[in-house]
Amino acid sequence: xxxxxxxxxxxxxxxxxxxxIARIAKKLKEPxxxxxxxxxxxxxxxxxxxxxAVFNYKNIDEGTCNFILANLKDDNYGDPEQIASEIAKxxxxxxxxxxxxxxxxxIKLRTKDxxxxxxxxKKAIKRFGFSKVISMTSLKQIKTEFVNL
Amino acid sequence: xxxxxxxxxxxxxxxxxxxxIARIAKKLKEPxxxxxxxxxxxxxxxxxxxxxAVFNYKNIDEGTCNFILANLKDDNYGDPEQIASEIAKxxxxxxxxxxxxxxxxxIKLRTKDxxxxxxxxKKAIKRFGFSKVISMTSLKQIKTEFVNL
DNA sequence: TCATATTATTGAATAATATTCAACTATTTA
DNA sequence: TAAATAGTTGAATATTATTCAATAATATGA
Numbered sequence: 001x002x003x004x005x006x007x008x009x010x011x012x013x014x015x016x017x018x019x020x021i022a023r024i025a026k027k028l029k030e031p032x033x034x035x036x037x038x039x040x041x042x043x044x045x046x047x048x049x050x051x052x053a054v055f056n057y058k059n060i061d062e063g064t065c066n067f068i069l070a071n072l073k074d075d076n077y078g079d080p081e082q083i084a085s086e087i088a089k090x091x092x093x094x095x096x097x098x099x100x101x102x103x104x105x106x107i108k109l110r111t112k113d114x115x116x117x118x119x120x121x122k123k124a125i126k127r128f129g130f131s132k133v134i135s136m137t138s139l140k141q142i143k144t145e146f147v148n149l
Numbered sequence: 150x151x152x153x154x155x156x157x158x159x160x161x162x163x164x165x166x167x168x169x170i171a172r173i174a175k176k177l178k179e180p181x182x183x184x185x186x187x188x189x190x191x192x193x194x195x196x197x198x199x200x201x202a203v204f205n206y207k208n209i210d211e212g213t214c215n216f217i218l219a220n221l222k223d224d225n226y227g228d229p230e231q232i233a234s235e236i237a238k239x240x241x242x243x244x245x246x247x248x249x250x251x252x253x254x255x256i257k258l259r260t261k262d263x264x265x266x267x268x269x270x271k272k273a274i275k276r277f278g279f280s281k282v283i284s285m286t287s288l289k290q291i292k293t294e295f296v297n298l
Numbered sequence: 299t300c301a302t303a304t305t306a307t308t309g310a311a312t313a314a315t316a317t318t319c320a321a322c323t324a325t326t327t328a
Numbered sequence: 329t330a331a332a333t334a335g336t337t338g339a340a341t342a343t344t345a346t347t348c349a350a351t352a353a354t355a356t357g358a
Binding site: 002004005006008009011012013014015016017018019020023027028030034035038039041042045046047048049050051052054055056058059061065067069081084085087088091093094095096097098099100101103106110134135136137138139140141142143144145146147148149 | 158162201250288298
Binding site for chain 4: 001030031032033034037038041
């Protein structure tokens with residue numbers, strides 16, 4: 001047995017997919033060469049970043065989802081981008097934004113359960129120098145990544 | 150001229166992509182039939198929801214991104230899911246979650262600019278019966294949908 | 299424990315699909 | 329309005345996914 005699934009999930013989170021030209025062509029009632037041309041154009045213009053999969057996170061051991069609003073300690077206040085890039089490296093982190101308002105950073109984090117979430121927070125507060133932090137746990141996800149659940 | 154791009158972007162937001170089995174096979178150094186089998190298994194088990202594109206939103210007229218935290222008026226308080234589903238229908242809405250904490254709903258909204266954002270808010274507050282609302286504008290996106298920008 | 303059933307792996311054959319190409323059309327530019 | 333550029337398209341080709349059948353590994357149950 002070759003436990004390939006976790007590797008596939010990892011690859012699919014970021015890319016390793018490709019457009020279905022024939023199906024789109026049929027749907028839009030255009031020749032597939034026309035669709036092909038237009039997709040390549042979108043890619044050339046860098047409008048498309050990646051082709052990837054969206055998961056039923058409950059079914060892949062990432063059933064817990066939290067929005068974390070954080071402030072940085074004064075030491076790091078000047079360079080939030082650097083910190084944000086570090087945060088982004090974690091594969092459990094779905095998104096990282098630097099935002100306006102009472103908090104500087106919003107992290108969307110997907111973990112297996114509350115234990116894993118707690119472990120993340122414990123380390124993150126120390127490592128990234130968060131000062132004020134609040135979390136909002138997603139009780140119900142209606143739409144993610146533009147996909148209705 | 151056939152202005153196909155907007156239609157493609159719409160389709161790619163939700164799906165119309167497919168895995169690149171051959172490339173994954175090469176990467177993982179496994180036969181493509183093995184990769185194929187394992188992907189189909191993930192789909193059968195409903196672990197994969199969709200295959201879609203991620204965009205450089207700045208390049209597709211969705212350069213403005215806001216996190217909206219909202220409370221519902223007492224009238225709707227009992228059925229936030231119904232409201233959330235309505236909110237999710239808007240293609241500018243990337244995600245909708247019902248969450249713990251001071252606010253009931255988090256919306257991630259992508260608009261062309263602040264004007265479009267303002268128009269959305271004006272209508273949304275009325276239509277969905279938001280009471281307290283705060284917005285956090287994303288000044289810099291480091292990672293979205295698991296994809297580093 | 300061992301027989302049987304189920305699940306997983308894989309190479310070879312086939313079917314489906316993307317890609318290239320060249321001719322043509324529409325649009326933009328100067 | 330001529331020339332250049334960008335977009336459309338059918339036919340040919342190259343890639344790739346899919347099916348299939350054989351085999352191997354693992355799980356199940358008496």
